[in-house]
Amino acid sequence: MIIARSPLRISLGGGGTDLASYYRDHGGYVLAGAINKYVYVTVMRPFNEGVYLKYSQIEATDSIENIKHPIIREVLRSFNLNSPQIEITTLADIPSGTGLGSSGSFTTALIKALSAHYRRSIQTYELAEMACTIEIDRLSEPIGKQDQYIAAFGGISELYFHQDGTVETRPLNLSVNTVHDLEDNLLLFYTGLSRSAGSILSDQVNKSESGNQQMISNLHFTKQIGIQSRDALAEGNTNDFANLMNEHWEYKKNRSIGISNDFINSMYREALKNGAVGGKLVGAGGGGFLMFYASDKEKLRKAMRGHGLEEVRFQFDFEGTKVLLS
Numbered sequence: 001m002i003i004a005r006s007p008l009r010i011s012l013g014g015g016g017t018d019l020a021s022y023y024r025d026h027g028g029y030v031l032a033g034a035i036n037k038y039v040y041v042t043v044m045r046p047f048n049e050g051v052y053l054k055y056s057q058i059e060a061t062d063s064i065e066n067i068k069h070p071i072i073r074e075v076l077r078s079f080n081l082n083s084p085q086i087e088i089t090t091l092a093d094i095p096s097g098t099g100l101g102s103s104g105s106f107t108t109a110l111i112k113a114l115s116a117h118y119r120r121s122i123q124t125y126e127l128a129e130m131a132c133t134i135e136i137d138r139l140s141e142p143i144g145k146q147d148q149y150i151a152a153f154g155g156i157s158e159l160y161f162h163q164d165g166t167v168e169t170r171p172l173n174l175s176v177n178t179v180h181d182l183e184d185n186l187l188l189f190y191t192g193l194s195r196s197a198g199s200i201l202s203d204q205v206n207k208s209e210s211g212n213q214q215m216i217s218n219l220h221f222t223k224q225i226g227i228q229s230r231d232a233l234a235e236g237n238t239n240d241f242a243n244l245m246n247e248h249w250e251y252k253k254n255r256s257i258g259i260s261n262d263f264i265n266s267m268y269r270e271a272l273k274n275g276a277v278g279g280k281l282v283g284a285g286g287g288g289f290l291m292f293y294a295s296d297k298e299k300l301r302k303a304m305r306g307h308g309l310e311e312v313r314f315q316f317d318f319e320g321t322k323v324l325l326s
Contacts, residue, residue: 014226099283
């Protein structure tokens with residue numbers, strides 16, 4: 001049996017500039033952090049021939065082409081198996097559709113587990129790029145590349161998306177005190193709303209590809225905010241980082257009507273009145289997790305708890321996608 005895990009992530013700045021519709025003309029930049037909430041994939045060889053899948057559904061088939069789960073089907077296709085005899089089970093600490101990059105984490109964990117199962121070596125960059133190829137090129141998902149890369153590499157990293165499609169990763173050199181500060185004062189609250197990132201990001205893609213200047217200018221600004229956030233954190237100025245998050249959120253809401261709603265806006269205002277310095281919705285928008293940097297953690301927790309928002313506590317993951325058992 002092989003067990004692999006891949007971390008979920010939070011975007012710290014620049015999110016949205018990792019889509020090809022933007023970076024192929026302008027170059028993109030995202031600052032992201034992998035967190036210690038994971039997607040797990042187990043792979044084993046069953047007694048009988050065929051493909052056996054256990055995720056939110058159960059599948060059993062004798063052909064890869066008949067697999068309903070699109071990512072599993074495309075990943076298995078890429079391994080060029082003649083007569084599949086495999087069982088795959090998936091688990092996650094946090095459900096999909098919550099803005100923490102679970103799809104990219106699942107894809108990287110699955111590729112890593114299958115590579116170990118079939119004794120194939122795969123480097124971290126190759127793992128991330130293969131996951132991007134599966135989701136973006138083969139399945140035509142209107143998503144960016146940050147999720148696959150931060151899941152594969154882990155840590156708190158700068159991701160540069162070059163116009164030729166290549167991605168450069170650089171671990172951000174933060175002091176131990178700054179990392180602890182972020183882990184102590186960045187709080188995640190689940191809104192209770194889940195959504196499909198694709199439907200929201202499609203609007204951004206369409207506007208970017210049509211040359212909509214309002215969208216392009218918004219993403220230019222978002223990229224600059226990401227770079228400023230990097231500088232603030234590198235200097236240990238977490239309060240400046242929190243204020244930049246607030247500025248980022250105001251611009252992000254203007255990209256698409258589906259990014260926020262009355263409930264999310266209300267909870268955001270409530271947080272700012274009760275100990276939050278700044279924050280934003282993590283992921284494409286429409287639901288998932290609100291993330292705040294707090295000056296008064298307990299006051300913020302009490303306020304969010306009073307409105308039924310559950311907190312998920314986390315630390316950063318510096319290992320990336322890895323095999324736990326082989």
